[in-house]
Amino acid sequence: xxxxxxxxxxxxxxxxxxxxxxxxxxxxxNYDAHNDLFQEITIQLWKxxxxxxxxxxxxxxxxxxxxxxAITLYRKSKRSIKTQDFQGVEFKIKAEYYDDTExxxxxxxxxxxxxxxxxxxxxxxxxxxxxxxxxxxxxxxITQVNARVKMNRIKTKLRTILxx
Amino acid sequence: xxxxDLLKKDWDKESxxxxxSVKDIYxxxxxxxxxxxxxxxxxxxxxxxxxxxxNSLPYFTSDSYNERLDLVFQNDYILTGLTITSYAIILxxxxxxxxxxxxxxxxxxxxxxxxxILKTRKIIKYYVLYNxxxxxxxxxxxxxxxxxxxxxxxxxxxxxxxxxxxLIIFVITLITAIFVLVIWLFxxxxxxxxxxxxxxxxxELKKLEMD
Numbered sequence: 001x002x003x004x005x006x007x008x009x010x011x012x013x014x015x016x017x018x019x020x021x022x023x024x025x026x027x028x029x030n031y032d033a034h035n036d037l038f039q040e041i042t043i044q045l046w047k048x049x050x051x052x053x054x055x056x057x058x059x060x061x062x063x064x065x066x067x068x069x070a071i072t073l074y075r076k077s078k079r080s081i082k083t084q085d086f087q088g089v090e091f092k093i094k095a096e097y098y099d100d101t102e103x104x105x106x107x108x109x110x111x112x113x114x115x116x117x118x119x120x121x122x123x124x125x126x127x128x129x130x131x132x133x134x135x136x137x138x139x140x141x142i143t144q145v146n147a148r149v150k151m152n153r154i155k156t157k158l159r160t161i162l163x164x
Numbered sequence: 165x166x167x168x169d170l171l172k173k174d175w176d177k178e179s180x181x182x183x184x185s186v187k188d189i190y191x192x193x194x195x196x197x198x199x200x201x202x203x204x205x206x207x208x209x210x211x212x213x214x215x216x217x218x219n220s221l222p223y224f225t226s227d228s229y230n231e232r233l234d235l236v237f238q239n240d241y242i243l244t245g246l247t248i249t250s251y252a253i254i255l256x257x258x259x260x261x262x263x264x265x266x267x268x269x270x271x272x273x274x275x276x277x278x279x280x281i282l283k284t285r286k287i288i289k290y291y292v293l294y295n296x297x298x299x300x301x302x303x304x305x306x307x308x309x310x311x312x313x314x315x316x317x318x319x320x321x322x323x324x325x326x327x328x329x330x331l332i333i334f335v336i337t338l339i340t341a342i343f344v345l346v347i348w349l350f351x352x353x354x355x356x357x358x359x360x361x362x363x364x365x366x367x368e369l370k371k372l373e374m375d
Binding site: 006010013014017022039040042043048051061064068069072073076102105106110113117119122124139141146154158161 | 167170171172174183184185186189192195196197198199200201203269270271272273274275277278281358361364365368369372373
């Protein structure tokens with residue numbers, strides 16, 4: 001039974017792993033920290049999995065567990081080995097596909113998003129994942145109005161950074 | 165183009181990167197978690213055991229302690245009553261802690277999750293506070309009984325001048341204050357470090373409500 005459960009869980013996680021990677025991408029800025037957070041989210045997902053009911057979408061359920069782990073449960077890894085920055089690596093790869101200005105803008109944007117606080121990052125994450133304000137407010141435990149107001153402020157903030 | 169729209173475009177493309185295989189994921193399930201709830205759980209367990217030991221070890225190991233207890237509490241009912249009450253209180257705390265750990269759910273909203281963790285931490289705080297107060301009270305009561313009920317010490321203290329008595333009381337108060345301060349700092353440090361991030365994010369969520 002446990003083996004079956006494990007199997008079904010791993011298959012589902014493998015399929016939807018990008019959600020976890022994206023959470024890690026927002027909340028960490030080096031390779032080791034990324035893996036560390038991915039590991040912790042996986043453990044939390046696995047621990048909560050027996051209670052997961054099929055009526056909710058697996059991905060929706062993952063958003064919650066992933067964000068809660070990043071915002072609340074996770075303690076930053078002690079091994080803070082300074083490795084190459086993610087952005088650095090990605091932008092080198094992307095240079096072939098994007099024109100300079102867009103690439104440059106993205107670089108600035110990612111940097112700006114990384115400087116937001118944990119709650120703002122959660123809002124940006126859910127927004128980027130196309131979640132509506134109802135889901136955003138339920139995930140974070142704030143009202144829809146507050147979520148909307150805060151999101152607008154973040155947008156303005158990012159716009160000013162991009163077009164000073 | 166809006167800043168976030170640009171980001172979104174890139175965000176979706178980003179999805180296809182960094183693939184882990186099923187084989188990579190399996191071992192991850194069996195690694196140890198380092199979540200703050202787990203650490204909090206171990207701390208509360210250590211607190212429970214520590215204070216139970218502090219309260220009951222002398223009772224079981226030291227004969228002279230038992231003799232003194234018998235001397236102080238000549239009335240057996242009081243001693244039994246106190247022992248039962250103190251264990252009942254410990255059991256109550258165990259129950260409250262168990263209940264509050266059960267209520268911590270990772271699938272709750274972020275705010276509810278934070279609140280249930282903070283509530284658990286509060287129960288541990290009250291438990292420590294209760295033990296400190298109980299320890300302080302028994303010190304004072306013990307001192308009082310030693311002064312009035314034990315023949316040997318009663319004589320000793322009657323020879324001490326008022327000035328010296330005041331000094332003794334001052335020194336005892338000072339030692340108690342330093343002791344409490346050290347314990348308080350110790351807790352501040354442990355919980356401060358452990359819950360720093362949680363407290364910061366909880367404040368941020370609360371601030372959103374105020375705006």
